[in-house]
Amino acid sequence: MRTCPYCAHDNREGVLFCEECGHPFVGEREVLATSKLIDADQANFQGRVTWGTARFDRGSSIVIHVRDHETPVVLEAKDEILVGRSDTNTGLLPDLDLGSYGGAEQGVSRRHAFIRRGEDTLTLVDLGSTNGTHLNGQRLIPNQPRVLRDGDEIRLGKLALHIFFK
Secondary structure (H helix, E strand, O other): EEEEOOOEEOOOOOOOOOOOOOOEOOOOOOOOOOOOOOOOHHHHHHOOOOOOOOOOOOOOOOEEOOOOOOOOOEEEOOOOEEEEEEEEEOOEEEEEHHHHHHHHHHOOOOOEEEEOOOOOOEEEEOOOOOOOOEEEEEOOOOOOEEEEOOEEEEEOOOOEEEEEEE
């Protein structure tokens, strides 16, 4: 077992990066080498690497693909979208209820995160959730908004989603 010094996750022996947060395990005797791409390979690679747009127009919709589920969820954008799980005891009904996608088993909190619409962008805000929110592999600091881009991966606990702008 190898414990991550960043998130304290217990990883399998021999992994080079933390399976939970992606933190690299580089010790005194371990070296991670990078191969240099030849020019032809670099040209092919550069054409495929693109970031999605951060621009989100007023008339746009949000399309969310939950990993391992075929049917996407389409949300009409509003100023604030609560993401989490419903709670029959308190009557909490989030705008995006992930309970039917195994949210409880995957560590999604009842009030996990907000997606907020700004002037022409969307931001993601973790609400101090128990199991954290990750955007493209980076853990969010609670209550600090991060700009969303078309095609980003969001992980709530262990439940992975991809967000697209339509």
